[in-house]
Amino acid sequence: MLKDNILKSAKAAQYVAWVKSNAKDIIIILLFAAVIPLMIVKNPEIRYNSRAKDMEGVQNNKKRTLALILEASKRDYEEVFKKNIFMADGKYPPDPSQKVEVKKVYVYTLIGVLSSKQKVAVLLDNEGQYHYSQKGETLPGETVISEVTMTSVTLKNQEGEIKLKIFSIKN
Numbered sequence: 001m002l003k004d005n006i007l008k009s010a011k012a013a014q015y016v017a018w019v020k021s022n023a024k025d026i027i028i029i030l031l032f033a034a035v036i037p038l039m040i041v042k043n044p045e046i047r048y049n050s051r052a053k054d055m056e057g058v059q060n061n062k063k064r065t066l067a068l069i070l071e072a073s074k075r076d077y078e079e080v081f082k083k084n085i086f087m088a089d090g091k092y093p094p095d096p097s098q099k100v101e102v103k104k105v106y107v108y109t110l111i112g113v114l115s116s117k118q119k120v121a122v123l124l125d126n127e128g129q130y131h132y133s134q135k136g137e138t139l140p141g142e143t144v145i146s147e148v149t150m151t152s153v154t155l156k157n158q159e160g161e162i163k164l165k166i167f168s169i170k171n
Contacts, residue, residue: 106141110153110164119148123164 019026074081083090094100111122111130123131123139131139135148139155147154152165 104141106139106143108139108143108155108164110166112166113148113150113153115150119150121145121148121153123153 084092105126107126108123108131109125111124114120114122114132118134120132120134123133125131125140129140133139133145135145138144141157143155143157145153146156146161152163154161154163
């Protein structure tokens with residue numbers, strides 16, 4: 001009888017040790033067993049049986065849900081997908097197949113001002129061409145001469161206004 005009691009207590013100790021070592025797994029299984037009835041109560045339209053027709057309904061539900069999730073994620077991350085992650089400004093280089101119109105930039109140097117009845121500005125552009133123009137005339141690059149004095153010329157274009165002066169030691 002003493003031997004039987006010792007064996008029973010040894011088996012009980014083994015069971016207790018097993019329960020302690022697997023406590024996390026047991027708790028997870030119990031939680032899942034408690035959640036399944038809650039799922040049935042919250043979603044009564046989903047049928048939980050093994051028929052193929054019911055499984056198709058569940059599969060269609062999953063596909064619709066997945067499609068909605070993908071659509072929402074595209075909207076949320078659309079700006080992220082448009083940016084180039086390899087560039088600091090986030091822009092992609094221009095497509096080489098598309099022609100890019102390059103606007104010619106003219107830079108003028110004032111050579112001198114001729115004075116007779118009217119003042120005429122003598123300008124040299126960055127292509128080596130000389131221009132003899134008066135106030136109000138338009139130069140290449142849509143630049144207009146707005147003012148001409150004996151020592152300076154004022155030019156206007158889309159970017160703004162610039163005043164060119166004749167080089168002098170006094171200035």
